Amino acid sequence: MTDIRTRRVPEKGVFVLSLDCEGLWGMADSQATMTDGVINDRTLEQAYDFLDRTLDRCGVRATAAFVSAFAAGRDVIGECLPEIRELAAMLPGWFSSLLPRLERGDAASLDGLEGRCHWQRLASAGHEIGWHGSTHIPLHDATPAVAVDIELALAHRLCSEIGGPGRSVIWPRNLVGHRPRVRAAGFTDFRAGPLPGRARRVASLLREFHILDRGSGDRPRCCEGWRVAPAGFFLNWPMGVRRVVPIQATVRRWKSMLRDAARTGGYVHMWFHPHNFITAPAMAEAFSAIVEEVASLVRSGDLLSLSMVDANALSWEAGQNVLHR
Numbered sequence: 001m002t003d004i005r006t007r008r009v010p011e012k013g014v015f016v017l018s019l020d021c022e023g024l025w026g027m028a029d030s031q032a033t034m035t036d037g038v039i040n041d042r043t044l045e046q047a048y049d050f051l052d053r054t055l056d057r058c059g060v061r062a063t064a065a066f067v068s069a070f071a072a073g074r075d076v077i078g079e080c081l082p083e084i085r086e087l088a089a090m091l092p093g094w095f096s097s098l099l100p101r102l103e104r105g106d107a108a109s110l111d112g113l114e115g116r117c118h119w120q121r122l123a124s125a126g127h128e129i130g131w132h133g134s135t136h137i138p139l140h141d142a143t144p145a146v147a148v149d150i151e152l153a154l155a156h157r158l159c160s161e162i163g164g165p166g167r168s169v170i171w172p173r174n175l176v177g178h179r180p181r182v183r184a185a186g187f188t189d190f191r192a193g194p195l196p197g198r199a200r201r202v203a204s205l206l207r208e209f210h211i212l213d214r215g216s217g218d219r220p221r222c223c224e225g226w227r228v229a230p231a232g233f234f235l236n237w238p239m240g241v242r243r244v245v246p247i248q249a250t251v252r253r254w255k256s257m258l259r260d261a262a263r264t265g266g267y268v269h270m271w272f273h274p275h276n277f278i279t280a281p282a283m284a285e286a287f288s289a290i291v292e293e294v295a296s297l298v299r300s301g302d303l304l305s306l307s308m309v310d311a312n313a314l315s316w317e318a319g320q321n322v323l324h325r
C-alpha cells in the first residue's frame, strides 16, 4: 500500500456493486446473439435507464466497467479500425461477426454496439468508471502478449475523449491474465475471477437457494502490486437452468448477506451485466428489492455503499476501518 493520507471511518459493513458494461461487444463470439436482435440500442437504453434510476433513487454507488469500444463514439471506433483489424487477424473467431459490422459503420450495423450515452449517464451520476477490455477479447495468459498490448493502447485511444478508461479492471469473461502488463499500463485494482470448473458452477447454483447465506467472508487484498476485490456473487440471471431459482429466494438470500455484513462489519460484492435485464426482466424486480435494502442499511448507519476502488482502499487490519487515499 503506497497511499500516504489515511482517515478512519466507522466500522460498518460494505456493499460493492460492479457492472460489466458491454452491449453486444461481450457476445461477439455468439453468432446467434449477434444476429437475433434482442440486444439492441433500444433495449439497452431501457436497461441502463432502469439501472441508473434505481441506483439514483436508492443513493447506491456502482463501479461501471465499460468495454472501451462500447463507451467510445462511432467516429473514434472508425479511427481505431486499423488496430482492430490487427486484433481480428490474431483472433478471427472473436471478430468474424463483429468486424464486418464495424467496417460498414452505419447505425444499423452498430445497433447494440454503441453505448457512449450510457457511459455519460453513469459517469455524470458519480459512479466509478472502470475498464472491461477494449474489445472484450479474453485477456487471459493464452492470449498473445502483442494482442494485449494493442488492447491496452486502444483503451487510452478509444477513451481519450471521455476521460480515460479508469483505474480498475473487470476482466472480460472473468479470465484474469497478463497482470504485470496490465498493471504497467496504469490500472491498480481488479475484481478476482471465480474459481473455474463445473463443480464450482453447480455449487454456485445450489447456493442460490441458501436464504440464510452469510456471504463468503472474503475481503479485498493486495497482491503483486494490485489491490484485488473478491470475486463476489453474480446476481442470479433467471435464464436457462437458473430459471429454477425463485426471485423471492434471490431477494431473501441477498438480504441475509447484507444484514450479516451490516452486523459484523463484513463485505458483500454483487456483479452482473446491465443487459441481463433485457433477457430476464424478472431480474429487475430482485435488483430493486435488494438495492432498497442496501439503501435502508445505509440510512441506518450500518452499511457503506462504496465503489470497488474505494472499498479496496478500505483496510480492516487490526479491526480498524481505515480508508487509504
Ligand SMILES: [Zn+2]
Pocket (backbone or CB within 6 Å): 020, 022, 026, 132, 136, 171, 172, 173
Ligand atoms: Zn463482459
